[in-house]
Amino acid sequence: xxxxxxxxxxxxxxxxxxxxxxxxxxxxxxxxxxxxxxxxxxxxxxxxxxxxxxxxxxxxxxxxxxxxxxxxxxxxxxxxxxxxxxxxxxxxxxxxxxxxxxxxxxxxx
Amino acid sequence: xxxxxxxxxxxxxxxxxxxxxxxxxxxxxxxxxxxxxxxxxxxxxxxxxxxxxxxxxxxxxxxxxxxxxxxxxxxxxxxxxxxxxxxxxxxxxxxxxxxxxxxxxxxxxxxxxxxxxxxxxxxxxxxxxxxxxxxxxxxxxxxxxxxxxxxxxxxxxxxxxxxxxxxxxxxxxxxxxxxxxxxxxxxxxxxxxxxxxxxxxxxxxxxxxxxxxxxxxxxxxxxxxxxxxxxxxxxxxxxxxxxxxxxxxxxxxxxxxxxxxxxxxxxxxxxxxxxxxxxxxxxxxxxxxxxxxxxxxxxxxxxxxxxxxxxxxxxxxxxxxxxxxxxxxxxxxxxxxxxxxxxxxxxxxxxxxxxxxxxxxxxxxxxxxxxxxxxxxxxxxxxxxxx
Numbered sequence: 001x002x003x004x005x006x007x008x009x010x011x012x013x014x015x016x017x018x019x020x021x022x023x024x025x026x027x028x029x030x031x032x033x034x035x036x037x038x039x040x041x042x043x044x045x046x047x048x049x050x051x052x053x054x055x056x057x058x059x060x061x062x063x064x065x066x067x068x069x070x071x072x073x074x075x076x077x078x079x080x081x082x083x084x085x086x087x088x089x090x091x092x093x094x095x096x097x098x099x100x101x102x103x104x105x106x107x108x109x
Numbered sequence: 110x111x112x113x114x115x116x117x118x119x120x121x122x123x124x125x126x127x128x129x130x131x132x133x134x135x136x137x138x139x140x141x142x143x144x145x146x147x148x149x150x151x152x153x154x155x156x157x158x159x160x161x162x163x164x165x166x167x168x169x170x171x172x173x174x175x176x177x178x179x180x181x182x183x184x185x186x187x188x189x190x191x192x193x194x195x196x197x198x199x200x201x202x203x204x205x206x207x208x209x210x211x212x213x214x215x216x217x218x219x220x221x222x223x224x225x226x227x228x229x230x231x232x233x234x235x236x237x238x239x240x241x242x243x244x245x246x247x248x249x250x251x252x253x254x255x256x257x258x259x260x261x262x263x264x265x266x267x268x269x270x271x272x273x274x275x276x277x278x279x280x281x282x283x284x285x286x287x288x289x290x291x292x293x294x295x296x297x298x299x300x301x302x303x304x305x306x307x308x309x310x311x312x313x314x315x316x317x318x319x320x321x322x323x324x325x326x327x328x329x330x331x332x333x334x335x336x337x338x339x340x341x342x343x344x345x346x347x348x349x350x351x352x353x354x355x356x357x358x359x360x361x362x363x364x365x366x367x368x369x370x371x372x373x374x375x376x377x378x379x380x381x382x383x384x385x386x387x388x389x390x391x392x393x394x395x396x397x398x399x400x401x402x403x404x405x406x407x408x409x410x411x412x413x414x415x416x417x418x419x420x421x422x423x424x425x426x427x428x429x430x431x432x433x434x435x436x437x438x439x440x441x442x443x444x445x446x447x448x449x450x451x452x453x454x455x456x457x458x459x460x461x462x463x464x465x466x467x468x469x470x471x472x473x474x475x476x477x478x479x480x481x482x483x484x485x486x487x488x489x490x491x492x493x494x495x496x
Binding site: 048 | 120144145149150151152153154159185188189190191193195
């Protein structure tokens with residue numbers, strides 16, 4: 001199964017969850033997603049998602065200058081983001097439960 | 110040493126890749142592009158520092174190819190924009206299909222552009238041009254100003270009050286205001302404000318037109334400052350047509366005269382009067398030794414004149430009134446070949462008809478001058494000695 005297609009639908013909530021743990025800049029978020037097991041996640045997809053969540057008002061953003069290189073843009077979650085995360089977490093659980101029941105039932109049948 | 114050099118190379122490659130990605134987002138307003146790619150260099154560098162992707166076998170040794178690690182910049186930009194929920198530039202272009210010929214042209218232009226971008230110098234040039242963007246904004250405004258000025262020149266008959274100069278630099282307050290307003294609009298467009306987001310194509314087209322025109326227009330305005338005077342600057346100066354060279358002879362009221370008639374204070378005509386100017390030069394009505402024929406007032410035949418010999422045998426032409434005879438009475442064949450004047454055939458030269466037998470007397474002159482001083486003896490003696 002093409003997991004990248006699945007990933008597209010859940011990338012928002014995954015990114016929100018990672019940023020909710022701790023503020024992070026673009027590649028830091030990518031790294032943590034991959035460390036969590038989402039190896040297929042694309043760098044640019046994550047950056048675009050961060051940008052979209054920020055423009056939707058779910059994230060805050062600040063720039064940290066770097067002494068030895070280009071500056072980094074950090075993202076952090078805010079109240080709206082937490083609410084969004086909670087709602088999507090609930091949706092995911094229901095959806096995942098439904099799918100699990102469906103697939104397990106089908107396999108059992 | 111080696112490490113820092115590799116770092117520099119990596120930084121260069123990352124900057125190049127980021128510039129490419131931004132270029133592929135070029136149809137978006139600049140502030141959106143900045144928003145989307147802010148911190149991109151740091152992310153790319155960190156990703157590279159994490160080591161090569163599992164796909165890349167040999168780590169670290171060769172030159173950094175960011176493209177191998179992240180894929181084509183176009184695809185990266187596409188992914189970035191799709192994840193951010195922004196409209197796809199290529200999809201937007203595909204909505205309105207161009208005519209096939211235009212498409213082929215665009216494809217060829219794209220290939221040529223890609224070939225140029227592969228050159229090693231392309232990236233720094235593009236980067237420098239991007240950093241000089243504010244300069245292009247001002248140039249764009251200046252081109253717009255020139256366009257407005259040109260229109261005003263075309264309509265100058267209606268708009269004398271604001272008729273512009275053509276040397277490219279505004280000189281009146283209203284022109285400066287116009288130029289400054291255009292600069293403000295252009296800069297705001299460049300920053301993605303004031304409708305540039307809605308009309309990115311218009312903004313970009315204006316930039317392209319400005320870039321194409323800025324050099325020729327600057328050249329033209331510079332040239333026309335010297336060679337193209339305004340209509341109002343042309344002044345016609347009236348110069349007399351006959352002013353080329355002062356002509357010989359005696360002129361009265363724009364008309365050359367053949368002879369002078371001298372009257373004394375009492376108004377009686379004098380003969381054989383020598384006339385000199387203030388520098389002692391003889392005043393001559395004729396300078397060609399009598400070869401010319403003169404038409405005299407009230408005389409049907411043209412006349413020619415002769416000189417008067419002085420004591421030393423020289424011909425004198427400033428003794429008035431000149432004597433002469435009708436043109437036909439001269440022998441113009443010059444039989445002896447020695448003389449430079451014509452021979453009068455059979456009669457003595459005569460005094461041509463006088464304008465009047467007696468002129469009005471001059472009152473003050475007769476009172477002041479004593480009888481002895483009046484040149485009254487001259488006529489009698491002259492007339493007797495002359496022939």
